[in-house]
Amino acid sequence: xxxxxxxxxxxxxxxxxxxxxxxxxxxxxxxxxxxxxxxxxxxxxxxxxxxxxxxxxxxxxxxxxxxxxxxxxxxxxxxxxxxxxxxxxxxxxxxxxxxxxxxxxxxxxxxxxxxxxxxxxxxxxxxxxxxxxxxxxxxxxxxxxxxxxxxxxxxxxxxxxxxxxxxxxxxxxxxxxxxxxxxxxxxxxxxxxxxxxxxxxxxxxxxxxxxxxxxxxxxxxxxxxxxxxxxxxxxxxxxxxxxxxxxxxxxxxxxxxxxxxxxxxxxxxxxxxxxxxxxxxxxxxxxxxxxxxxxxxxxxxxxxxx
Amino acid sequence: xxxxxxxxxxxxxxxxxxxxxxxxxxxxxxxxxxxxxxxxxxxxxxxxxxxxxxxxxxxxxxxxxxxxxxxxxxxxxxxxxxxxxxxxxxxxxxxxxxxxxxxxxxxxxxxxxxxxxxxxxxxxxxxxxxxxxxxxxxxxxxxxxxxxxxxxxxxxxxxxxxxxxxxxxxxxxxxxxxxxxxxxxxxxxxxxxxxxxxxxxxxxxxxxxxxxxxxxxxxxxxxxxxxxxxxxxxxxxxxxxxxxxxxxxxxxxxxxxxxxxxxxxxxxxxxxxxxxxxxxxxxxxxxxxxxxxxxxxxx
Numbered sequence: 001x002x003x004x005x006x007x008x009x010x011x012x013x014x015x016x017x018x019x020x021x022x023x024x025x026x027x028x029x030x031x032x033x034x035x036x037x038x039x040x041x042x043x044x045x046x047x048x049x050x051x052x053x054x055x056x057x058x059x060x061x062x063x064x065x066x067x068x069x070x071x072x073x074x075x076x077x078x079x080x081x082x083x084x085x086x087x088x089x090x091x092x093x094x095x096x097x098x099x100x101x102x103x104x105x106x107x108x109x110x111x112x113x114x115x116x117x118x119x120x121x122x123x124x125x126x127x128x129x130x131x132x133x134x135x136x137x138x139x140x141x142x143x144x145x146x147x148x149x150x151x152x153x154x155x156x157x158x159x160x161x162x163x164x165x166x167x168x169x170x171x172x173x174x175x176x177x178x179x180x181x182x183x184x185x186x187x188x189x190x191x192x193x194x195x196x197x198x199x200x201x202x203x204x205x206x207x208x209x210x211x212x213x214x215x216x217x218x219x220x221x222x223x224x225x226x227x228x229x230x231x232x233x234x235x236x237x238x239x240x241x242x243x244x245x246x247x248x249x250x251x252x253x254x255x256x257x258x259x260x261x262x263x264x265x266x267x268x269x270x271x272x273x274x275x276x277x278x279x280x281x282x283x284x285x286x287x288x289x290x291x292x293x294x295x296x297x298x299x300x301x302x303x304x305x306x
Numbered sequence: 307x308x309x310x311x312x313x314x315x316x317x318x319x320x321x322x323x324x325x326x327x328x329x330x331x332x333x334x335x336x337x338x339x340x341x342x343x344x345x346x347x348x349x350x351x352x353x354x355x356x357x358x359x360x361x362x363x364x365x366x367x368x369x370x371x372x373x374x375x376x377x378x379x380x381x382x383x384x385x386x387x388x389x390x391x392x393x394x395x396x397x398x399x400x401x402x403x404x405x406x407x408x409x410x411x412x413x414x415x416x417x418x419x420x421x422x423x424x425x426x427x428x429x430x431x432x433x434x435x436x437x438x439x440x441x442x443x444x445x446x447x448x449x450x451x452x453x454x455x456x457x458x459x460x461x462x463x464x465x466x467x468x469x470x471x472x473x474x475x476x477x478x479x480x481x482x483x484x485x486x487x488x489x490x491x492x493x494x495x496x497x498x499x500x501x502x503x504x505x506x507x508x509x510x511x512x513x514x515x516x517x518x519x520x521x522x523x524x525x526x527x528x529x530x531x532x533x534x535x536x537x538x539x540x541x542x543x544x545x546x547x548x549x550x551x552x553x554x555x556x557x558x559x560x561x562x563x564x565x566x567x568x569x570x571x572x573x574x575x576x577x578x579x580x581x582x583x584x585x586x587x588x589x590x591x592x593x594x595x596x597x598x599x600x601x602x603x604x605x
Contacts, residue, residue, distance in 0.1 A: 010415040016490035017408040021420065024405035027458050028423060034440055035432025041439075052439070100329050103322070113333045115591060120336060122511075122583050124519030126537045127576055130544030134576075135339060140569050142342060145357035174336065182595055206321045239522045243545050257434075264435045265526070272435050279433030287430055 042277035055273075062277035071259065079255040079282075082241070086169045087229055093177040095222060098184035099210055117178025129243040132171050133158060159248040168244060168253075172237065183225065184218050191217040223297055230293045256282045347371070347573035351566035354573065370574030373567055380575065382532060383539035390535055391517040394454045398513040399506065401459040402467050407494050409464070410471035428461050434526075441527055452527035453520070453535070460516070463509045466597060470505040471498060508597030511590040515583065540579055544572055 011018075037052075042062055044055040066072060097117065104110040120128070135141050136157040144154040157163050191213065199209050238257035245253045256278060264275025341361065346354045350365035358364045374380055408414045409421060431437075437456065446452040475498060483493050499506070521537035528534060542548040549568050 014408075014411075014413070014415050017411060017414050020404050020490065020494065021408045024401050024459055024464075025420070025423075027401060027455075028427065031437075031440070031456050031458070032427040032431070035436035036430065037432070038436030038439060039432040041436065096328075097332060100325050100332070103325050104329060105322075109329075113329055115588075116333060117336050118591065118594065119584075119587065120340075122515045122519075122587065123580055124521070124537055124540075126519075126521050126540045126544060127579055130540065130572065130576055131339060131343060133545065134343070134569070134572055137569075140355045140357075142357070142359075148357075174339075177332075178336065186595065205315060205317045207317065243541065260434055265438065272439065276433055276435040279435065283430055283433065290429060 039276055039280055041273050042280045044273055046273040046276075058273075062274045063281060065274065066278050066281065071254070074251070075254055075256055075259050078252060082165050082168060082255060085165050086172060089169045089173055090176065090180075091226060091229065093173050094180035095184055095218065097177055098181040098188060098218070099214060101181070101185060102188050102214065103206060103210070114178070118182070119178070120175045121179035123175065125237070125240045125243060128171060128175055129240060132167060132244070136167070158244070158246060161249055161252040164244070164249045164252040168237075168241065172240070180225075183221060187218040187221040188214060227290070227293050227297055230289055343573055343576055347570070347577045349570075351563070351570040354570055355566040369567065370570035371578070373571040374574050374578055377571070379531070379534075379539050379542075380536070380578075383534050383536035386533060387518060387536040390450065390453045390520070391514055393450070394457070394517040395510060395514045397454055397458050398460070398463075398517070399510060402463050402509060402513075403494065403499065403506075405459060405464045406467035406471060407490075407498055409468045410475075412477070424461050424464060438526060447527050448530050448533060450533070453523060456523060457516070457520070460513070463512060467502075467505055467509060470502060474505075475501055504593045504596050507590050507593045511586065511594075512597075514586065518582065536579055540575060543575060 041052055041055065043057060043059060044052075045058050046052065046055045050056075101110055101113060104113070123131075136143055138144055138154045138156045143157075148154065155163075157167060195213050195217075196209055199213060204212070238255070238261075241253055241255055242258050242261065245258065260275050260279045260282075263271055263278065342359070345361060345363045346359050347370050348363040348366050348368070349359050350367045351369055353359055353364040405424075409417060409424075411417070441447060441452055441456060444451075446455065479497065480493060483497060488496070519537060520535065521541055524533075524535050524538045525541075528538070549571065
């Protein structure tokens with residue numbers, strides 16, 4: 001335990017550091033913690049005139065209403081399908097890309113591939129969705145022209161319910177696989193080269209070295225990435241889904257976040273409390289998932305976040 | 307992998323062949339849509355619509371770009387986006403350095419508490435509605451502040467900056483500076499910032515790209531079209547297909563021609579809106595690996 005005197009002395013000694021920290025700390029409180037505090041309206045009937053603090057408590061009413069609502073299962077299913085599909089497709093590609101890049105002999109070719117595959121990561125979601133829409137347009141899009149050559153009638157990809165999740169997921173892989181592989185390239189670079197040398201001496205093929213040296217070498221990193229991705233699994237790119245939505249694919253594309261947005265902000269009678277409750281419901285599941293996966297990782301001794 | 311062989315075995319040769327093929331396929335899969343869009347944007351509108359463009363521009367023309375130049379809403383958006391990006395990124399960088407430096411100091415009393423407070427917000431947030439209500443309460447709706455302050459700092463960037471400071475600025479340097487009578491404020495400005503070029507370049511790219519690409523906050527907080535950033539204008543044109551045809555030149559009677567021009571306009575817009583990024587990207591690209599590597603270290 002620190003004595004009061006020591007405590008004070010240490011505080012005073014770092015006073016300049018506290019001054020530096022003041023603005024970021026203020027930001028954190030105002031824009032992060034005040035909304036968390038405000039999330040209590042999920043348990044209240046929020047009315048603007050009474051404010052957050054003055055509104056009446058209603059307990060779990062809004063959660064109850066959401067869970068029993070007509071839309072609940074459909075939205076939950078869409079959210080889960082899109083999330084797990086995205087995780088399943090988005091996780092292996094960066095690893096494959098990193099392993100492949102690692103075995104390229106030509107440094108220049110490697111650099112070019114890296115430069116090109118990183119780049120789409122920085123393109124805005126609006127533009128990505130715009131690109132997808134232009135390339136898939138039933139009349140003017142290049143993909144349908146190609147299908148036309150093969151004698152296939154044009155497909156309205158954006159209007160087909162069954163294509164929605166694939167379009168969403170694979171355009172995401174296209175955009176981010178290159179950038180996400182950087183972290184694995186870094187992990188590969190830190191593997192002791194003497195392991196490879198020894199393996200070569202023993203006559204191991206490249207495939208064997210990849211399997212027995214490279215893959216175990218990047219495993220801890222892969223686990224951490226997987227945990228982080230799982231923790232945000234329900235946060236599937238909300239903004240992108242919202243942009244890709246249209247009345248025809250709504251049945252497959254309505255997810256929790258877009259629903260929150262609509263119920264809370266764009267519907268005729270904005271229902272702040274109900275909408276917040278749905279958002280909170282999602283945040284809590286996310287948190288539980290994150291903690292669970294981390295626990296499993298700890299148990300299997302594969303490395304964890306904490 | 308710089309281990310050289312005198313003779314590669316047959317399986318290794320096969321492996322190399324397959325691997326090169328795989329890499330070339332990935333490379334082309336990413337590159338082709340980009341090349342196609344750029345080519346289409348420089349082509350004749352009829353050629354684009356009738357599907358004559360495959361790789362290189364067909365009957366090169368600048369019609370699409372002319373149409374973009376005449377579309378005034380795009381320029382309003384461009385100007386706003388530049389304003390939001392420059393101001394926003396400046397605020398971001400200052401805030402991030404201010405937070406990251408104390409957190410990088412082992413002797414900063416209360417460091418762990420601050421870390422927990424920062425990390426918690428990455429796992430749990432109040433959600434959309436409470437944030438919206440807050441911004442409304444603060445009277446920031448429809449002002450530039452709504453575009454800058456709610457995203458003034460990203461915890462992830464604070465963490466990678468802090469880790470970089472810890473690794474690259476030796477404690478002895480601080481001690482030496484303190485002996486020379488340098489206080490913390492001076493140390494941050496005169497030493498830390500000047501020794502952290504690579505990490506500052508990386509987080510500048512991250513923040514600038516995030517600010518430039520931001521559309522959601524704009525959609526939530528801005529109602530007045532005069533404040534719209536480029537992305538929101540793009541959303542109307544590219545996604546909602548909401549093009550004001552009266553702003554397109556060409557014979558009003560010729561509906562087909564206008565329709566084609568509309569498609570061309572979109573390709574050109576995609577290219578133009580991405581240009582600022584393409585200008586900065588090559589300068590920062592070499593630092594990217596470093597930034598991500600620092601970020602991946604636990605600490």
